Amino acid sequence: MKRIVVVGTQWGDEGKGKITDYLAQKADVVVRYQGGNNAGHTVIFNGEKHSLHLLPSGILNPQNVNIMANGMVINPSALFDELTHLKNYQLFISDRAHVTLPFHLRIDQLQETKKGERKIGTTHKGIGPTYTDKAARLGLRVAEFINPERFKAYLNRVVPEKNIEFEAFGLPLIDQDELFVAYQTYAKFMKPLVTDTSILLNQFIDQGKLILFEGAQGVLLCLDHGTYPYVTSSSPTAASVPLNCGIAPWLVEGAIGVTKAYTTRVGEGPFPSEMNDELGQEIRIKGNEFGTTTGRPRRIGWLDTVILRHTKRVSGISYLAVTLLDVLDDIAEINIVTKYLLDDKEIDYIPADVETFKQCKPIYMTVPGWHEDITNVKSFGELPKAAQAYLHEIERLVGVKIAIFSVGPDRKQTIDVINLYQ
Ligand code: GDP
Numbered sequence: 001m002k003r004i005v006v007v008g009t010q011w012g013d014e015g016k017g018k019i020t021d022y023l024a025q026k027a028d029v030v031v032r033y034q035g036g037n038n039a040g041h042t043v044i045f046n047g048e049k050h051s052l053h054l055l056p057s058g059i060l061n062p063q064n065v066n067i068m069a070n071g072m073v074i075n076p077s078a079l080f081d082e083l084t085h086l087k088n089y090q091l092f093i094s095d096r097a098h099v100t101l102p103f104h105l106r107i108d109q110l111q112e113t114k115k116g117e118r119k120i121g122t123t124h125k126g127i128g129p130t131y132t133d134k135a136a137r138l139g140l141r142v143a144e145f146i147n148p149e150r151f152k153a154y155l156n157r158v159v160p161e162k163n164i165e166f167e168a169f170g171l172p173l174i175d176q177d178e179l180f181v182a183y184q185t186y187a188k189f190m191k192p193l194v195t196d197t198s199i200l201l202n203q204f205i206d207q208g209k210l211i212l213f214e215g216a217q218g219v220l221l222c223l224d225h226g227t228y229p230y231v232t233s234s235s236p237t238a239a240s241v242p243l244n245c246g247i248a249p250w251l252v253e254g255a256i257g258v259t260k261a262y263t264t265r266v267g268e269g270p271f272p273s274e275m276n277d278e279l280g281q282e283i284r285i286k287g288n289e290f291g292t293t294t295g296r297p298r299r300i301g302w303l304d305t306v307i308l309r310h311t312k313r314v315s316g317i318s319y320l321a322v323t324l325l326d327v328l329d330d331i332a333e334i335n336i337v338t339k340y341l342l343d344d345k346e347i348d349y350i351p352a353d354v355e356t357f358k359q360c361k362p363i364y365m366t367v368p369g370w371h372e373d374i375t376n377v378k379s380f381g382e383l384p385k386a387a388q389a390y391l392h393e394i395e396r397l398v399g400v401k402i403a404i405f406s407v408g409p410d411r412k413q414t415i416d417v418i419n420l421y422q
Pocket residue numbers: 008012013014015016017018039040041042043044286287288292323324325326327406407408409410413
């Protein structure tokens with residue numbers, strides 16, 4: 001495969017950054033296709049840890065061309081902060097991506113407060129309000145943002161409307177002139193990087209380059225196929241790549257579904273296999289399960305193969321990359337969700353209505369653990385037999401082969417089972 005999507009198969013934080021960085025060592029181009037700085041992708045190599053939020057995970061490799069595609073929402077101030085301490089990078093930004101401004105963050109917070117108990121638990125990065133403006137045809141695109149006249153016209157058009165809402169809630173109003181001046185710095189900084197990335201990407205495809213499309217979030221957070229309304233405002237599926245990058249659908253050759261060896265979730269919403277016990281807490285500590293973006297403790301649960309089959313169907317997954325396998329090293333017995341029980345019936349799907357989904361009880365199968373440190377394992381054959389059996393069971397239940405597994409956070413702790421580039 002020459003054009004591979006890296007998809008999160010669960011509720012995000014599956015290790016997409018790590019797997020993208022690993023695959024990027026042999027790739028030419030890395031593209032982020034949706035989301036914004038709600039994402040937090042961790043990449044660790046040579047003893048250094050990098051937390052990426054907006055930038056594609058190839059940004060640390062001077063040989064990779066990185067693209068922020070039209071499906072993204074970009075906070076210029078956050079981009080500036082992420083880029084200023086980096087050197088020797090190649091980056092292009094789509095002129096059609098949408099821009100997140102400070103008032104989008106305030107609206108995000110306001111909406112969450114208004115929802116009260118029904119809040120989503122967003123990252124407060126203004127993602128929902130930016131995509132809302134895009135759909136309402138009130139958004140600001142990068143092409144306009146980097147043109148001072150056009151940016152000013154946008155502010156004249158949109159700020160008075162936003163201020164009516166802020167005033168109604170007794171909140172400080174947006175100072176349009178201050179915002180314009182402050183954001184000129186970022187606009188000037190971004191301008192040389194801005195281009196029509198669809199044209200660029202199609203040229204790379206014509207040249208036969210190896211291209212990775214790096215998803216943010218996970219399929220269960222997809223606006224269409226996730227656990228609505230407890231989702232983000234874009235689609236992390238492989239299906240969203242063509243639209244969000246400006247390429248033909250048939251040019252995507254496959255997807256690698258990144259899957260934790262268990263499940264985590266940040267924010268609110270149903271989670272059938274959630275473990276609210278001591279073992280869950282042990283996994284949280286061992287797996288360092290605290291959000292890269294917000295620092296919130298992640299909710300922990302067993303691996304859920306109903307979710308993985310759902311993801312396989314709605315997104316498409318050619319192979320799996322199973323991460324954080326080492327976190328299960330000391331566990332005597334490991335549970336895997338095989339089906340749900342709903343009204344005394346076994347079901348193998350995620351109900352569309354979130355209230356019905358909340359009533360689903362997981363049906364588990366139990367497999368033995370391995371009680372061995374696997375963090376230095378270099379091949380599938382070196383894994384303890386019980387760990388091999390666990391991976392085989394995942395393959396069997398999901399109906400997809402594992403191409404990569406990962407036994408620690410470092411780039412070196414990544415093991416190929418199948419070469420994806422062949
Ligand atoms: P992403 O959002 O999908 O890129 O994932 P995050 O970076 O938010 O969260 C994954 C976390 O797991 C990060 O802290 C990684 O450093 C870490 N990680 C990734 N793979 C492994 C692994 O195989 N073992 C362990 N112990 N940690 C891992």
